[in-house]
Amino acid sequence: MRIxxxxxxxxxxxxxxxxxxxxVDALRSTHAVDVVLERDAHDFVWREARHPSNLCxxxxxxxxxxxFEWGYLRNYAGVVLLRNTDARDTxxxxxxxxxxxxxxxxxxxxxxxxxxxxxxxxxxxASRSVVVQSAxxxxxxxxxxPEARVRCAPLGVRSVVPPAREPRRNEGPLVVxxxxxxxxxxxxxxxxxxRATGHAIDLRTDGMxxxxxxxxxxxxxxxxxxxxxxxxxxxxxxxxxKPVITNEMEATAEWPALDPQTWKPxxxxxxxxxxxxxxxxxxxxxxxVRALTRLASDARLREQLGRAAHxxxxxxxxxxxxxxxxxxxxxxxSALSPPRKPADWPRHLAADGMEMTRAVLDEHGLDTxx
Numbered sequence: 448m449r450i451x452x453x454x455x456x457x458x459x460x461x462x463x464x465x466x467x468x469x470x471v472d473a474l475r476s477t478h479a480v481d482v483v484l485e486r487d488a489h490d491f492v493w494r495e496a497r498h499p500s501n502l503c504x505x506x507x508x509x510x511x512x513x514x515f516e517w518g519y520l521r522n523y524a525g526v527v528l529l530r531n532t533d534a535r536d537t538x539x540x541x542x543x544x545x546x547x548x549x550x551x552x553x554x555x556x557x558x559x560x561x562x563x564x565x566x567x568x569x570x571x572x573a574s575r576s577v578v579v580q581s582a583x584x585x586x587x588x589x590x591x592x593p594e595a596r597v598r599c600a601p602l603g604v605r606s607v608v609p610p611a612r613e614p615r616r617n618e619g620p621l622v623v624x625x626x627x628x629x630x631x632x633x634x635x636x637x638x639x640x641x642r643a644t645g646h647a648i649d650l651r652t653d654g655m656x657x658x659x660x661x662x663x664x665x666x667x668x669x670x671x672x673x674x675x676x677x678x679x680x681x682x683x684x685x686x687x688x689k690p691v692i693t694n695e696m697e698a699t700a701e702w703p704a705l706d707p708q709t710w711k712p713x714x715x716x717x718x719x720x721x722x723x724x725x726x727x728x729x730x731x732x733x734x735x736v737r738a739l740t741r742l743a744s745d746a747r748l749r750e751q752l753g754r755a756a757h758x759x760x761x762x763x764x765x766x767x768x769x770x771x772x773x774x775x776x777x778x779x780x781s782a783l784s785p786p787r788k789p790a791d792w793p794r795h796l797a798a799d800g801m802e803m804t805r806a807v808l809d810e811h812g813l814d815t816x817x
Contacts, residue, residue: 453499463683470603473770485515509533524785525568551764571595575780581698603769606686608658620647621743624663637735646743667692685756695725707738720755728814
């Protein structure tokens with residue numbers, strides 16, 4: 448199968464946070480995958496006309512780097528990998544529709560949903576299927592949009608280092624690595640507070656993600672809002688056999704995790720070894736301090752969390768597992784016809800850039816649809 452894979456940046460297999468780089472690499476053993484970046488997108492149209500792809504895949508999140516994908520996903524129905532539920536199409540603003548107020552307002556009409564998920568209806572209903580990486584999120588979206596096809600596929604994160612065979616002794620400072628910059632200030636304050644209690648602890652915030660994971664004893668990945676946490680960053684730490692501290696959120700709801708306020712398992716996970724420490728968003732700094740304080744002095748707990756995390760990664764989040772799930776998703780999507788647009792679909796969302804050409808042809812009595 449020939450696949451056009453739209454994404455914001457070139458795949459970086461060496462970066463453990465780029466989980467789809469490993470996925471694309473694995474899929475290339477059986478499919479021809481052409482990566483389409485923003486710089487290539489203008490050429491995609493004529494190339495697609497000459498040599499059509501069997502399917503398009505769009506990695507979509509809330510960053511500005513993904514904005515270019517919206518126009519293509521509306522006109523080349525494919526599979527959307529939805530990174531978070533904050534993804535929205537800013538082209539619906541007046542400047543994006545040449546100041547036509549009726550079309551601007553219709554963009555809001557099509558999204559007359561709860562705040563925070565407004566623009567999700569466009570990729571959900573314009574795509575053959577939408578893929579998420581959390582079963583809980585998948586169930587939530589499918590319930591909210593019963594007419595959409597929501598599928599779930601695991602992350603495919605490569606391990607940058609094998610898990611340590613021996614627990615780290617309490618010698619020298621505990622090295623804490625944080626991935627992402629969203630709440631770096633929180634992690635810095637937490638480390639300072641733990642250090643003030645007499646614990647030897649250092650913080651790593653700069654450098655390549657793979658180096659941070661490999662050289663740290665504990666990985667902290669927290670963000671606000673919680674859904675902006677990079678799950679790839681969390682799983683990268685787990686894949687390396689490191690204890691991880693992250694937010695309690697929808698994506699981690701089914702994980703066996705410890706609550707640092709009580710050091711008891713969360714929810715209904717009795718009998719399963721905890722794989723992470725998750726903190727409540729409304730008490731995140733205090734909870735991170737409690738988690739780091741305990742982990743700084745409890746080598747046995749660090750070992751148990753790291754081993755359980757690595758075992759969970761092997762069973763749930765390797766590139767091979769992700770590729771297997773995606774093979775089924777791609778096969779299913781390629782056999783489906785493009786979805787029909789809803790009756791209330793705004794006119795400009797269906798525009799494909801050929802409107803003027805068709806108008807000129809119509810003036811001359813020609814009806815060839817270029």
